[in-house]
Amino acid sequence: xxxxxxxxxIVTATIHRATFWNECSILHLCINMRLQRTNEHNxxxxxxxxxxxxxxQVGDGQVQGIAISDDVEPN
Numbered sequence: 873x874x875x876x877x878x879x880x881x882i883v884t885a886t887i888h889r890a891t892f893w894n895e896c897s898i899l900h901l902c903i904n905m906r907l908q909r910t911n912e913h914n915x916x917x918x919x920x921x922x923x924x925x926x927x928x929q930v931g932d933g934q935v936q937g938i939a940i941s942d943d944v945e946p947n
Contacts, residue, residue, distance in 0.1 A: 904924045904927075
């Protein structure tokens with residue numbers, strides 16, 4: 873039981889206490905399947921490759937967020 877716990881802490885505690893947890897393994901995605909399409913037009917593939925690089929940069933924290941309005945933090 874998680875007293876005054878939020879959803880995240882409750883789910884985390886539940887997963888870590890599960891009997892099957894020791895049999896789980898973490899898988900890391902390393903191939904962008906969008907880039908595997910070979911029947912696309914060259915310009916389209918260039919756009920897809922640029923987007924894929926941008927997504928990787930976002931995931932690595934290399935791209936600064938954009939504030940939607942002046943009173944909120946960048947996301």
